[in-house]
Amino acid sequence: MSAGFHIVVCGSLVPDPLQTLEPIRGPQGPGLKNEMMLPAILDPWAGHALFEAANLAASGGKVWLLSMGPKAKLQQVMMSVAQKAPFELVVLDGPAGGFTDAHFTARALAEAIEGIAGLDRSRLLLFGGWQSASRGAGSTLQMVGERLGVLDQFQGVDEIRVQDDGAFVVKERVEGGGYLVSRCAGPPAVLGWATGNLPEPPNNPQLGMANMRLIMPALQRAEPVPAEPGGLSFASVELPKARRETRLVKDLPPAEVAADILAWIKS
Amino acid sequence: MEKVLFLAHNEEGGGLSRACLEALSAARDLAQGLGAELAVGLFGGEVSGAAEAIGGCGAACFLAAAGPVFASSRYASDAAACEALCRASGAGLVVAAADSRLSRVLPGVAQRLGGRIDTHLTGLWVKDGSPAAARWFYRQRMVAEFTRSERPWLMSVESGCFEAFDGPGAVEPEPVAVDLSEACKRTEVLGLETPSADEQTIRPDAELLFVAGAGWTKKQADGRTHVKEAEGLILDFLNRTKASLGSSKSLVDISGEGHEVISYLTHLHQVGQTGATPRHPKGLAACCHGEEPHVVGWRFIGERRAINLDAGCGWAQGKADVLYVADAFEVLARLNELLARA
Amino acid sequence: MSASPGSRDQEMERQSMDADIVCVGFGPATAGFLTTLCRGLAEAGAAAESAVMPGMPPQVLCYERAEDIGFGVSGVVTRARGIRASFPDLDLSRIPMAAEVGSEKVVYLLDPVGASRRSPALRLIERLIPRGRKDHAFELPWIPSFLRKEPGLVLSLGQFCQWVGGQVMASGLAQIWPGVPVAGPLFADGRVSGVRLADQGVDRQGRPEAGHMPGMDLRAALTVVGDGPVGPVGRAIDERLGLPAGHHRREWAVGMKMVVDLPEDCPLEPGAVLHTLGYPEPEIFGFLYVYPENTASLGIFVPSWFDNPARTAYRYLQHWMLHPYLWRYLKGGRLRSWGAKSLQESGRAGEPFLVGDGYARIGEGSGSTNVLTGSGVDEAWTTGVQLAEAVLELMAEKRPFSAENLERTYVARRRASWVEAGARRAAKARDGFQRGVLSGLVGMALAGLSGGALNWPGRSRRPHERIPSLEDYCRGLIPAEDLAALRRECAAKGAALHDAVMDRLGWPEIPFDGRLLVSHQDALLLGGKVQAPAGYADHVVFKDPSVCAACGTRTCVEACSGQAITPGPEGGAPLFDREKCVHCGACLWNCSQADPDDPEASNIEFRAGAGGLHSAEN
Numbered sequence A: 001m002s003a004g005f006h007i008v009v010c011g012s013l014v015p016d017p018l019q020t021l022e023p024i025r026g027p028q029g030p031g032l033k034n035e036m037m038l039p040a041i042l043d044p045w046a047g048h049a050l051f052e053a054a055n056l057a058a059s060g061g062k063v064w065l066l067s068m069g070p071k072a073k074l075q076q077v078m079m080s081v082a083q084k085a086p087f088e089l090v091v092l093d094g095p096a097g098g099f100t101d102a103h104f105t106a107r108a109l110a111e112a113i114e115g116i117a118g119l120d121r122s123r124l125l126l127f128g129g130w131q132s133a134s135r136g137a138g139s140t141l142q143m144v145g146e147r148l149g150v151l152d153q154f155q156g157v158d159e160i161r162v163q164d165d166g167a168f169v170v171k172e173r174v175e176g177g178g179y180l181v182s183r184c185a186g187p188p189a190v191l192g193w194a195t196g197n198l199p200e201p202p203n204n205p206q207l208g209m210a211n212m213r214l215i216m217p218a219l220q221r222a223e224p225v226p227a228e229p230g231g232l233s234f235a236s237v238e239l240p241k242a243r244r245e246t247r248l249v250k251d252l253p254p255a256e257v258a259a260d261i262l263a264w265i266k267s
Numbered sequence B: 001m002e003k004v005l006f007l008a009h010n011e012e013g014g015g016l017s018r019a020c021l022e023a024l025s026a027a028r029d030l031a032q033g034l035g036a037e038l039a040v041g042l043f044g045g046e047v048s049g050a051a052e053a054i055g056g057c058g059a060a061c062f063l064a065a066a067g068p069v070f071a072s073s074r075y076a077s078d079a080a081a082c083e084a085l086c087r088a089s090g091a092g093l094v095v096a097a098a099d100s101r102l103s104r105v106l107p108g109v110a111q112r113l114g115g116r117i118d119t120h121l122t123g124l125w126v127k128d129g130s131p132a133a134a135r136w137f138y139r140q141r142m143v144a145e146f147t148r149s150e151r152p153w154l155m156s157v158e159s160g161c162f163e164a165f166d167g168p169g170a171v172e173p174e175p176v177a178v179d180l181s182e183a184c185k186r187t188e189v190l191g192l193e194t195p196s197a198d199e200q201t202i203r204p205d206a207e208l209l210f211v212a213g214a215g216w217t218k219k220q221a222d223g224r225t226h227v228k229e230a231e232g233l234i235l236d237f238l239n240r241t242k243a244s245l246g247s248s249k250s251l252v253d254i255s256g257e258g259h260e261v262i263s264y265l266t267h268l269h270q271v272g273q274t275g276a277t278p279r280h281p282k283g284l285a286a287c288c289h290g291e292e293p294h295v296v297g298w299r300f301i302g303e304r305r306a307i308n309l310d311a312g313c314g315w316a317q318g319k320a321d322v323l324y325v326a327d328a329f330e331v332l333a334r335l336n337e338l339l340a341r342a
Numbered sequence C: 001m002s003a004s005p006g007s008r009d010q011e012m013e014r015q016s017m018d019a020d021i022v023c024v025g026f027g028p029a030t031a032g033f034l035t036t037l038c039r040g041l042a043e044a045g046a047a048a049e050s051a052v053m054p055g056m057p058p059q060v061l062c063y064e065r066a067e068d069i070g071f072g073v074s075g076v077v078t079r080a081r082g083i084r085a086s087f088p089d090l091d092l093s094r095i096p097m098a099a100e101v102g103s104e105k106v107v108y109l110l111d112p113v114g115a116s117r118r119s120p121a122l123r124l125i126e127r128l129i130p131r132g133r134k135d136h137a138f139e140l141p142w143i144p145s146f147l148r149k150e151p152g153l154v155l156s157l158g159q160f161c162q163w164v165g166g167q168v169m170a171s172g173l174a175q176i177w178p179g180v181p182v183a184g185p186l187f188a189d190g191r192v193s194g195v196r197l198a199d200q201g202v203d204r205q206g207r208p209e210a211g212h213m214p215g216m217d218l219r220a221a222l223t224v225v226g227d228g229p230v231g232p233v234g235r236a237i238d239e240r241l242g243l244p245a246g247h248h249r250r251e252w253a254v255g256m257k258m259v260v261d262l263p264e265d266c267p268l269e270p271g272a273v274l275h276t277l278g279y280p281e282p283e284i285f286g287f288l289y290v291y292p293e294n295t296a297s298l299g300i301f302v303p304s305w306f307d308n309p310a311r312t313a314y315r316y317l318q319h320w321m322l323h324p325y326l327w328r329y330l331k332g333g334r335l336r337s338w339g340a341k342s343l344q345e346s347g348r349a350g351e352p353f354l355v356g357d358g359y360a361r362i363g364e365g366s367g368s369t370n371v372l373t374g375s376g377v378d379e380a381w382t383t384g385v386q387l388a389e390a391v392l393e394l395m396a397e398k399r400p401f402s403a404e405n406l407e408r409t410y411v412a413r414r415r416a417s418w419v420e421a422g423a424r425r426a427a428k429a430r431d432g433f434q435r436g437v438l439s440g441l442v443g444m445a446l447a448g449l450s451g452g453a454l455n456w457p458g459r460s461r462r463p464h465e466r467i468p469s470l471e472d473y474c475r476g477l478i479p480a481e482d483l484a485a486l487r488r489e490c491a492a493k494g495a496a497l498h499d500a501v502m503d504r505l506g507w508p509e510i511p512f513d514g515r516l517l518v519s520h521q522d523a524l525l526l527g528g529k530v531q532a533p534a535g536y537a538d539h540v541v542f543k544d545p546s547v548c549a550a551c552g553t554r555t556c557v558e559a560c561s562g563q564a565i566t567p568g569p570e571g572g573a574p575l576f577d578r579e580k581c582v583h584c585g586a587c588l589w590n591c592s593q594a595d596p597d598d599p600e601a602s603n604i605e606f607r608a609g610a611g612g613l614h615s616a617e618n
Helices: A044-057 A071-081 A102-114 A140-147 A205-221 A254-266 B018-034 B048-053 B075-089 B100-113 B227-241 B249-255 B292-298 B328-341 C028-047 C081-086 C120-127 C157-170 C232-241 C313-321 C324-330 C377-397 C403-415 C418-426 C437-449 C470-474 C480-493 C498-504 C520-528 C545-549 C555-559
Strands: A006-010 A013-015 A023-026 A029-032 A040-042 A062-069 A088-093 A124-129 A153-162 A168-174 A178-184 A189-193 A232-238 A247-249 B003-009 B037-044 B061-066 B093-097 B116-121 B123-127 B130-137 B142-148 B153-157 B187-193 B208-212 B244-247 B280-286 B301-308 B322-325 C016-024 C060-063 C075-078 C103-109 C137-139 C153-156 C175-177 C182-188 C191-197 C200-202 C208-213 C217-225 C252-261 C272-277 C285-291 C295-303 C334-344 C359-361 C540-542 C598-602 C604-606
Touching: A006 A044, A006 A140, A013 A071, A023 A232, A029 A232, A040 A044, A040 A071, A044 A062, A044 A124, A044 A153, A044 A189, A062 A071, A062 A102, A071 A088, A071 A205, A071 C157, A071 C175, A088 A102, A088 A205, A102 A140, A102 B100, A102 B116, A124 A140, A140 A153, A140 A189, A140 B100, A153 A178, A153 B075, A153 B100, A168 B100, A168 B187, A205 C016, A205 C060, A205 C157, A205 C175, A254 B280, A254 B301, A254 B322, A254 B328, B003 B018, B003 B075, B003 B100, B018 B037, B018 B093, B018 B123, B018 B130, B018 B153, B037 B048, B037 B075, B061 B075, B075 B100, B093 B100, B100 B116, B100 B153, B116 B130, B116 B142, B208 B227, B208 B292, B227 B244, B227 B328, B244 B249, B280 B328, B301 B328, C016 C028, C016 C191, C028 C060, C028 C081, C028 C157, C028 C377, C060 C217, C075 C285, C075 C295, C075 C377, C081 C377, C103 C324, C120 C437, C153 C157, C153 C285, C157 C175, C182 C217, C182 C232, C217 C232, C232 C359, C252 C313, C252 C520, C272 C324, C285 C324, C295 C313, C295 C324, C313 C324, C313 C498, C334 C520, C377 C403, C377 C418, C403 C418, C418 C437, C470 C480, C480 C498, C540 C545
Parallel strands: A006 A062, A006 A124, A062 A088, A124 A189, A153 A189, A247 B322, B003 B037, B003 B093, B037 B061, B093 B153, B116 B153, B208 B244, B208 B280, B280 B301, B301 B322, C016 C060, C016 C217, C060 C175, C103 C272, C217 C359
Antiparallel strands: A013 A040, A023 A029, A153 A168, A168 A178, A178 B187, A232 B142, B123 B130, B130 B142, C075 C153, C103 C137, C182 C191, C191 C217, C200 C208, C252 C295, C252 C334, C272 C285, C285 C295, C540 C604
């Protein structure tokens, strides 16, 4: 019985994972060197959340994707994301970097959700990644949830099973490769997704075309959200320096390599 | 004057987890460095055992939000308990472990208190009379040191970064009343699903992390794949050494692509850029290849060794202590033989 | 209609969609096309109406194979005549990595290691060069005007394409969809009626599996083919229609390039341009363009007429960088980005039928590259602009995109333009290279200085007719039995031969520094960020495995830019690893075996594929 869900997926862009990242200090605080030139993707865990949302809403309901990031970069990323799942885009033209305070992001997102026309908060499922690949804090969604008064929250979610009575069972990752299984009476709820169980959907050009009719206007409408300095101040941001002296062991028979490794394991 | 609250929940058996004991050390050090008062806030089903386990920590007060309703890890009740403990303590600085239960609830608590939160700290100290912290950004690619002026400031610390506190003592925590509305009970915890000991391949407390790379499923010199053989060799090795299993992203992705797969591998095993960055004293990587973004999977591993056919392998060069240029299939087979004899 | 390459009958229903114009590939040509078209459509306003969605503006779609705009293209130096005409008030500060050409040098590099293969004639000429130079190089005192790019621009084509693409999309009048490989053209009633996208949710052989989605058919009144020289749509049209009489596509080169953070004390100024020749082999040309912020694009071109069957661009690139003349600038630098691309070097001789009913060809795949001036981007851009002007004209006249109308509007514009004039001057400029480097250089000079009236003749040969056996190539340098032993050693390791052969020929070991000089695999990861999404079929296919089994040369393995093609088991075809492919397309023309059914083609099929480079800095 997912017909009624109104799912808002919070997710922004992060650098494509294989890019070389280097911190720099700018007037607004730390950032990444060549940040605007780095190819970007939708934050992977938020991406999983979006696919799960689309899957849930396939039999009814609606999905919004709420993204805060530089408008030009978001436009680019949307050309890939738009082909994956049906959604309506809500854009905030603001910072998407990892050094932005989660508190600031949460406030901006919560205000944007409050402004979504047609959103029924009693049917709200607030989705997102359980952490971003930039800040990696795992705190924004909970704060957005609190601002919206949502008391049922789950993090590290890999599965949601909706039951006939509108309740749903959620599996959250816990220590040691296990899951905490909970049953929630129904929306509203916050779900911070881990990987989930769905594969990445194929690129669907028709979907892309349909999404695009709303994406471009949403991008054009996007209001700038200026960063606020707040009380967070960075003393330094550095790449790890330690480079190990790697001892190369070549031309040793496998049995001797095995013996060497065993001695090391036992040491 | 600053006041530091150490916030924790009890374990199933009644005590505190190692992660929480480590966080207590971080909180104590911070309080000491600031000349601040330390308070302890405990929540859970029954917290007296937990309180006694740390009774000697020197805290000025022990607060507790306990009872059956707080026994299970549920956001709404946990948030209410933590909020009450924080308010009762009056602390401006709150330190807790970044375990799954606290990581889920602390940001919401910070919001309720009108405070701020920083999570997954790997360092916490006092600099110029103020707290300073370190944490990693961009999936463990870069580390930052920072401070903040807002209070209350909630902080969660990563496991493996501080010594676990050891100092039991008799103590009777002071109960704190928690206003728990019916709305907080809409979620019912059904239980834990944990892999059986035999199926267990993620072992956070293991001495050794074994990282399997995509090379295990690639065609070998004979032009064929040997995935079943790889599966047997790896599992045998894990069972004999009780090592924890991690896997590169590419290997996990392959498993999801309908190729011949290593059957027991899931996304939970993934280490690196979009996976975990576990902490173990030793790590052995085999058939992994990759550069910076992938290698973060073993950034927090103490001693590192790798087996790879490519001497120039980016996973190992400059990042491992020893690189064995060898066929991992053969080495693991011999290693398992030796382990069987040992 | 016909099935497209790589397609097969599907049980699942194939979707189809109608558009007004569908473009294939977003390189400089399509960028020029869409920039001009969108401006024209914006000016036309409501007067320009979609035929498939009445009341809406024309539906213009562009599908790009790579996973983002500007992935996998190149650093360029260009006179930017066409680009500046489109952007008269061009503000370079808005385009990252762009600068005005400041200085230009052509440098002849001597061989400081003694391992390159130089003809006696070349050795004789080199004796005339003053000795004792520490940098083993000779700067030409004068650059012929046909080679000069001043006043021009150095650009990262990736960044330029992103800049243009962003504006095109923001106009709302065209959509550019990256990550969507186009399998091939659709033909109906003798005309190109659109394109078919690549199947998704298939295994490596193209068989349906989980998440199967047959590639959609996109039907459009006009298909704009801008998918480059190895693009599957352009090549499928060529296969079906053939090339105009006397035309061929036998000359190629692979450009392998890097973007490098130069060392802090590097004296090169933004806009500095270096062209090199002579080293690491006389047939290999090099370039270095300096961008702002102490960054440079550099690389080499390895041509199809370099008759070395173990031609590895990667190893040669490293030796080139280590040349003392260049290394003094590069030492201490750091690799930022890396990639490779095939260049169609047949020039006007490789021009296909530019238009037909329902389609038009633009850019490099349309033979627009000027092989005398070594300029392709500006020409490609301009052909796109010309087509857009033609399309706007036909739309205004409400005339169909027939061969005749496109000929009258697009082809006529092109023929009357500087692009065509330049192409004619360049038509035979490189023929001399068929006979050797010296005759090639003399031929280029003759053609350049005489405005194309003179040239050094040379009969063009198909790549597979040129590539000698390794034994022949190494005759007199490596004894046959040693070569056989190298073959055995490399086969046992499943490795390509080129490193062993080059070591044996006296090329020094590369001193890897983990920053700029890195292993080939690390260049893929560190520089190219190469990756491939799941669910697509292999796009490199060995047509007849028995031909491969009998092939002793296997240039495909040696030349593969990403080490994606490896020897494989004895008696079979080489192995292909999709996850390492950079989509340079060099395997297509580096195959030493002819297609049994088509002497102009090789035994390798290069289809539409997803993935590849993930860097937009190249």
